[in-house]
Structures are given as C-alpha cells and as structure tokens.
Amino acid sequence: MSHSMRPLLPNSPNPPRIETSSSSSSSSQHRTKRVATPAACEACRRRKSKCSAERPRCSVCVERQTPCEYTTLPTETHLRAQRRKLSNLEIRCQAYEDLFGILRSRSEEEIAQILQRLRTGEDAQTIVKTVQDGDLLLQLSLKPEFRFRYIFPYSGEMPRHLKDAQNPYIRSLLYEKTVTHLVQPPMYIETLKEISDESQKMYIAPYHTVELDDPRISSMIVSNWTTVSSDNPMLRMLLQIYFVFEFPFHPCFHKDFFLEDMFIGITRFCSPLLVNAVLATAWHGYTRMKNRAEYWQPHNLGYRFLAEALRLFELEQETPTITTVQAAAIINLVYNLNGIDELGWVYTHKSFGMAQKISLFTPNPEESTEWQMVAGVTAWCLFNWQALITFHTFQPPVINDPPSRPLPDVDEEPAYYGEILVKYPFGKEPVRIYNGSVFKAISQFRVILNDITKSFFNPSRTYSPISFEAAIEFRSKLRIWYEDLPQPLQARHIVLPCHLKIHIHYHIVLISLFEPHLHTDNAYNGVNPDMIVSQSRICFETLMRIYYLRHGFECLDTTLVQFLHLLGFSTLDEISVTENGSAANEAIRSTLMLCAKGLWEQGQNYYLSEAVFRMLRQSMSVEDVTILGDIVEVEDGDGPLNLMAQELRSRWPIGAFSKADDSKDRTLEHFIHWWQQYSEEKAQDISAMEQDGPVVPPRYPQRYGT
Structure with missing residues (x-):
C-alpha cells in the first residue's frame, strides 16, 4: 500500500528567525561586530578584560582611573x-x-x-x-690634496709621442676631464658637492673612493659563514672590497643570488667554502693590514681564510656543488696572487672537472630559471678565466669551446648579469658600473682569445706561431668586436678600471698577434704589422697612464700586475737603444718608473707583484735603480730576494707579449734560479765576504744592454 509523501526541501543555510519586537530591538543593538584590537594595554591584560586599545589611554583605564601602558607599537600584536x-x-x-x-x-x-x-x-x-x-x-675616504688626480713620477707630463692624432684615448672624456679640466684641491670637495649628475663624478673622483651600495651587505652577519673571525664590520668591508675591486673583471659567480642566499642563510648558491675563498681574495685589498701580502704568515687572516677554504674544499670535492666549482676557481686566483701558480693550476683543472660532473656547460630543458642564470654565469666565468690564463702563459686551452649557454641581451634581461651600484663621495644616488655590459663584452672577447690560443697549438699540443694571414683574420674579428662595444665601453666614454682594462687587453692581444711578424716583408691587403704594433703600443701606454692619473695604482687590482710587467719590461728593451739624456730616453724612463712604482704599490697587496717588481728592478741599470730609490722606499739587501726564493713557485712568463723570442726564459722560476745560483757563488767567494760596504748584486742577465 502506497502513501503519498510530502517532498522534503533542502535545509536553508540561514533559516529564518521569528523574532518579537523586543528581541528584534535587542539584537539590533549588538549587530555591529566588535573591531579586533591588535594588542591590549598591560592593565587590561592583567585584569583579563576587553581593551579598546585607544592611545594614549584606553576607555577602560580612563573609566577605572588606572595607569594605561602599552608594550607594543600601535599596529603590533x-x-x-x-x-x-x-x-x-x-x-x-x-x-x-x-x-x-x-x-x-x-x-x-x-x-x-x-x-x-x-x-x-x-x-x-x-x-x-x-x-x-x-x-x-x-x-x-677622499683625500683632496692628493686624490683629485695622481701625478706621474719622474716626469709629470704625458709624453709627446702619445699625443698622436690617431690615438682615440687622448680624445676620451676621461683624459679631457682629468688633465684639461683641472680643479685645484681647495675647490675639489665643493666641485663634487655641486655636481647634480651623479654619473659625472666617475670622471672627477678616483674609483677607490666609492662605497658599494647594497643593503644586504650592510646588515649581514658574515661571521655566520666563517670560523676565522667574528669581526663583522671588518668582514663586511672585505665583501665590499671584493665586489668593488675584484668582482667586476674577474667574477666567478652570480653576485645577486650569492648575496641573497648569504643574507637569508641558505646554501643553494652560497656556502662557507665560497665565502672563505672570497674573503681570502678580498684580504689582499684590506689596506689596514700592512703585511697582507705575506700569505705564509699563520697570523695573517688571509692565510687563515685560505686555509679554511682549502679544508672545506677537501671535504666537498667528492660530491661537488656549484659553489664548490666557483670556490675552486677563486682559490686558483689566490694562489696566482701569492706567486705559487704551480700549485694553483690544480684547482683550475679540478673546477672544470667538477663543472662537467654537474653538467654546468650544457643546459637542460628541465632547469629552473634561477639555475639557468646561476649556471650560465658560472660557466662563462670559468671559460673566461681559463681563456685569459692560458693565453698569457702560452698553454693550450683547458676547454676548447665556449659554453653552450647563450648570453642574453643586457637590456632585455638585466637580472641575468646583475648590476653593481656604487656611491661616490657626497653622492645622493648610486650609480651603476654597467656590470652586464662589461661581462658580456669580456665574454665575447675571450671567445676570440681562446680561438687564438687554440691556433697556437697543433694536434700534438705543441706550440707554434700562427701565420701572418691568420693574425690578420683574428684582427678582423677583434675589430668587429671593438666597434660593436656598447656606448659606455667605447673609447670616448670609458672611465672605470674595468672599462679601461677591456681596452688595454684588446691592444695587448693585437701586439701579441703581430709582434712575431715585425721587421719582415709580410704584407697582405695593405696590413703593416709594424704600424699595428706601434699604434697599439701607443694606445696601451696611454691607457695605463690615464688609469694612473685618474685612479692610481695603490688599491687592489689583480690584473694590473699583468699589464705593468708587459709595459715595464718592454721599456727596458727601448731604453737600451736610445741615447741617454735625449727626450725619447727621458720619456721611456718616465714610463719605466711609472711601471716600477705600480708594481711596488700592488706588491703591498699581493706577493706576485712584489716578485715581479724585484725582477724588474734587478734588470735596471744602476742609474735607473738610483732614480727609482727617490720614488719608492725599497728594502735593500739580500733578504727579500732570499725570501722570494723560498716562497715562490711560479712559471709565469714575465715581459713577454708572445713567444717570438724563444731564446730568453723570462719566467719567475728562471729569475729565482738565477738568484739562488748567485747567492751560492757569493757565499763561496770569501773575498767578497771580507769586502767593506754592501755587495751590489749583478743585473739580471736579460737582453737589456749592459
């Protein structure tokens, strides 16, 4: 039997309420929701009563006439x-x-x-x-009485032969504003204060007066990443030194990802190993410590930072990460600065072996955007470093081909490269150093440089000079690169050390390509090797002198030693074939003194430069050594050279643009062996030991006259 059932309706989420007039009136009084207060006053908290959180006194405390105090800020819980x-x-x-x-x-x-x-x-x-x-x-800090511009030692003028009409650097804004628009010291600070365009201060003030503008470093607890020191102000300064002076021309990692992870405290793209390696490098520029170049001293913090980095590297190298690869490259750099590159080469090869192990040079479609950027920058950093080192040490490239990771457009993807912002004295806004443009220009240049180095070696990896036609072909590629440089890096606009060094290296490579073909009948499509080398030598010396006038040679620059020894030893060749006292001879001597002064000043930062300085000084004539004594205060005697013989392990070629002259072994190793032989002979010479007065050591036996 069926019964008709009343269909059930779904329950209303808000069932209607039937209210009397009295209840309706009562509910209307409480319909407004109470506004939650962030934090009650201390009196209401003790009473456990509701607080209106009015300030300076809540309504409850006013009604009760009790003191009302808050331990929170107005919007804080x-x-x-x-x-x-x-x-x-x-x-x-x-x-x-x-x-x-x-x-x-x-x-x-x-x-x-x-x-x-x-x-x-x-x-x-x-x-x-x-x-x-x-x-x-x-x-x-700025020292206006000394730092508006530097003055050349020995002769204060730019040599006349450098003021060539075809010399583009004499027409640069930097030269014009440094030499022709001279501001007297008393007005220097006022001039800086009056400049409204912060970017123009680059042309007025030395680069070493800047301060890195990065709030992450200024509030970072760096001591969390190293056991060597807990002096955070000093550690922060070391990070500033590294990113201002070393990083722009020799980067080994992506700055922004490194600093972000370091600030947060995670180890994706930062690690204690990498931080200690960075600090070991930066210590060379910490001018508060006079003995910072004495890397062998256990009390030297640079020694301890490096020792800690080496300890951590030994623990990580079996299971490497990207920071292990980056740290190995930096350790190699530190070894080179210390004049023990024979030991440092091991870390270069280890860094590339580990990079291959983690597929650093080959992109993977499944990579995250962050990894693509960090891996791409790191791969190019490694490639660029080995291209530079193998070219100047006449060794086969460690890697033949550049990374298969493309370099994006600087303007379209600026975050790929990151920027370095610095503030000049009395600056209101930071200015950029065009880090992305510098990185991409260096990378493109080093691709050509690596191809040049490859062409020097046959399949059996034996060195052989390239043909004149091949040199012309490489010159064409270099000229295209040079003409395509972005505006901030063009000859007219270059100003910062990293800008100047790009151009310096360009002319050094041109000299290296065509020096083996000098004084020959080679001629191809109107190309004259003598004219190319002569013009590039003029540009090279001009750039080095402009660098000194604007920025000086005291502050850490690990590339300067390479440029100074090439220019310095080439002047020894020239000074021996010019008439003593002539205008040409005096101009060459001025350049020689400038190079010697630069090597000595960089030698206060790292030992390699002092070693090269000693080698250059030992190769000078007695007259030139006497003149140099009025420019720099040098410790005489056998002590420094005996110490070099004990501490140096370097095969770095000195004063050689190319291997055009195979008869001369100009490595630091050869110089040390010569000194050791001389010391042994002197020890056996009893008559010399009984001689009154100091024994003057002989000149280093090079080809620079007698």
Whole structure:
C-alpha cells in the first residue's frame, strides 16, 4: 500500500528567525561586530578584560582611573612585539660579539681608545658603528690634496709621442676631464658637492673612493659563514672590497643570488667554502693590514681564510656543488696572487672537472630559471678565466669551446648579469658600473682569445706561431668586436678600471698577434704589422697612464700586475737603444718608473707583484735603480730576494707579449734560479765576504744592454 509523501526541501543555510519586537530591538543593538584590537594595554591584560586599545589611554583605564601602558607599537600584536624585542636583543648581542672581535684584532692604541669610550658610558653599538665608519673612511675616504688626480713620477707630463692624432684615448672624456679640466684641491670637495649628475663624478673622483651600495651587505652577519673571525664590520668591508675591486673583471659567480642566499642563510648558491675563498681574495685589498701580502704568515687572516677554504674544499670535492666549482676557481686566483701558480693550476683543472660532473656547460630543458642564470654565469666565468690564463702563459686551452649557454641581451634581461651600484663621495644616488655590459663584452672577447690560443697549438699540443694571414683574420674579428662595444665601453666614454682594462687587453692581444711578424716583408691587403704594433703600443701606454692619473695604482687590482710587467719590461728593451739624456730616453724612463712604482704599490697587496717588481728592478741599470730609490722606499739587501726564493713557485712568463723570442726564459722560476745560483757563488767567494760596504748584486742577465 502506497502513501503519498510530502517532498522534503533542502535545509536553508540561514533559516529564518521569528523574532518579537523586543528581541528584534535587542539584537539590533549588538549587530555591529566588535573591531579586533591588535594588542591590549598591560592593565587590561592583567585584569583579563576587553581593551579598546585607544592611545594614549584606553576607555577602560580612563573609566577605572588606572595607569594605561602599552608594550607594543600601535599596529603590533603581542607576538610581533616579542619577535621585535628578540630581534633587538640579537642585534645588541651581535654588537657585543662585534666589539669583542674588534678588541681581538686591533692595535693596542685603538684598543685603548675603545676602552676609554666604554668607561665614559658609550654603548657597544655606537662604538662598533664608529669603528665601522672609521674603517670605511680610512679605506674609501677622499683625500683632496692628493686624490683629485695622481701625478706621474719622474716626469709629470704625458709624453709627446702619445699625443698622436690617431690615438682615440687622448680624445676620451676621461683624459679631457682629468688633465684639461683641472680643479685645484681647495675647490675639489665643493666641485663634487655641486655636481647634480651623479654619473659625472666617475670622471672627477678616483674609483677607490666609492662605497658599494647594497643593503644586504650592510646588515649581514658574515661571521655566520666563517670560523676565522667574528669581526663583522671588518668582514663586511672585505665583501665590499671584493665586489668593488675584484668582482667586476674577474667574477666567478652570480653576485645577486650569492648575496641573497648569504643574507637569508641558505646554501643553494652560497656556502662557507665560497665565502672563505672570497674573503681570502678580498684580504689582499684590506689596506689596514700592512703585511697582507705575506700569505705564509699563520697570523695573517688571509692565510687563515685560505686555509679554511682549502679544508672545506677537501671535504666537498667528492660530491661537488656549484659553489664548490666557483670556490675552486677563486682559490686558483689566490694562489696566482701569492706567486705559487704551480700549485694553483690544480684547482683550475679540478673546477672544470667538477663543472662537467654537474653538467654546468650544457643546459637542460628541465632547469629552473634561477639555475639557468646561476649556471650560465658560472660557466662563462670559468671559460673566461681559463681563456685569459692560458693565453698569457702560452698553454693550450683547458676547454676548447665556449659554453653552450647563450648570453642574453643586457637590456632585455638585466637580472641575468646583475648590476653593481656604487656611491661616490657626497653622492645622493648610486650609480651603476654597467656590470652586464662589461661581462658580456669580456665574454665575447675571450671567445676570440681562446680561438687564438687554440691556433697556437697543433694536434700534438705543441706550440707554434700562427701565420701572418691568420693574425690578420683574428684582427678582423677583434675589430668587429671593438666597434660593436656598447656606448659606455667605447673609447670616448670609458672611465672605470674595468672599462679601461677591456681596452688595454684588446691592444695587448693585437701586439701579441703581430709582434712575431715585425721587421719582415709580410704584407697582405695593405696590413703593416709594424704600424699595428706601434699604434697599439701607443694606445696601451696611454691607457695605463690615464688609469694612473685618474685612479692610481695603490688599491687592489689583480690584473694590473699583468699589464705593468708587459709595459715595464718592454721599456727596458727601448731604453737600451736610445741615447741617454735625449727626450725619447727621458720619456721611456718616465714610463719605466711609472711601471716600477705600480708594481711596488700592488706588491703591498699581493706577493706576485712584489716578485715581479724585484725582477724588474734587478734588470735596471744602476742609474735607473738610483732614480727609482727617490720614488719608492725599497728594502735593500739580500733578504727579500732570499725570501722570494723560498716562497715562490711560479712559471709565469714575465715581459713577454708572445713567444717570438724563444731564446730568453723570462719566467719567475728562471729569475729565482738565477738568484739562488748567485747567492751560492757569493757565499763561496770569501773575498767578497771580507769586502767593506754592501755587495751590489749583478743585473739580471736579460737582453737589456749592459
């Protein structure tokens, strides 16, 4: 039997309510939702009563006539306030740690001043900030009476033969503003303050006066990444030194990803190994320490940073990451600076072996965007480094072909390269150094350079000079590259050291290509090797002199030693064939003194440069050595050279653009062997030991006259 059923309707999510007039009136009074307050006052919290959170006094405390206090900021919850207080406490604790690190590493005089300030009641944070600012002032400050422009040693004028009408660098803005628009020292600071276009300060102030503009570094606790030092102000300065002076021309990683991970505290693209390797490099530019070039001293922090990096590298090399590869390349650089490149080459080959192991040079379609950028930059950094080193040491390339990772357009994908922003004295806004343009221009140049090096070696990897026709073909490729440089890197506009060095290297390579074909009957399509070499030598010397006039040679520049020894030893060739006292002879001597001064000043930063300086000085005539003594204060005697014989392990070719002259072995190793032989002979010469006065060592036996 069936029954008709009433169909059921779905339940309403908000069933209607039947209210009386009284209940309706009552509910209307409470319909408005109470606004949640971020945090109650302390009195209401103790009473556990609802607080209106009005400031300066809530309505409850006004009604009860009780004191009303808040421990939170107006928009803070109590949880956020606790986090803020914890952060402030960590900052205070870090200040005490920084202060302790400062007291451990500073001189007795500085420690006494710090203790005096503590006794007067000054807090630790203020003292640490003062010391940090003082360090930056010492490292980066402007000295207008000396630093508007540098003055050439021996002869203060630009040699006449460099003012050639076809010399594009004499017509550069940098030369014009450095030489012709001379501002007297008393007006220098006022001139800087009046410049509204910050980018124009590049032409007025030396590069070493800048400060890196990156808030990540200024607030970073670097000591979390190294066990060597807890002096965070010093460690932050070392990072600044690295990114300002070393990174633009010799990068080994992607700056922004490195700093971001370092700041956050993750190890994707940053690691203690990589940080210690960076600090070991930057220590060479830390001018507060006079013995920073003495890498063998255990108390030297550079020694300890490198030792820690080597320890961590040994632990990681079996299961390498991208930071292991990057650190190996930097370790190789540090070994080169220390004059022990025989040991450093191992790390170059290890870096490439590990790079192949993690498929660094070949892109994978499944790679993340971040990895593509970091791997691409790193692959090109490694390729560029080996292309530079193998060319100048006359060795076969470590890798024959460039990375298969394309270099994107700088304007379309600026994040791929990253930018370095710096502030000049009295600057309101930072200026960029065109890091992306520099990186891409260097990479394109090093592809050609690597092809040139490959052409020097036959299939059996034996060195043989290239033909005149091949040299002309490479010159055509280099000229296309040169003419396609972006505007900031063109001859008219170059200003910063990394810009100048791109052009310097271009002319060095041209000299290297055509020097073997000098004074021959070679002629092809009107190309004259003598004219090419002569013009490039003029440009090379002009660029080096402009570099000195604007930026000086004191601050860390690991490439300068390569340029200075090539120019310096070539002047020894020239000075021996010109009449002593003539205008030409005096101009050459001026260049020789400039190169010797530059090598000595860079030698205060890294030992390789002092070794080359000693070799150059030992090759000079007695007259030139006497003149040099009035320019730089050099320790005489056998001690420094005996120490070199003990510490150097270098086969770096010195003063050789090419292997055109195979009869001369101009390596540092050969120089050391010569000195050791001389020392042994002198020790056996009893008559020399009994001689009154100092024994003057002979000139280094090169081809520079007698």
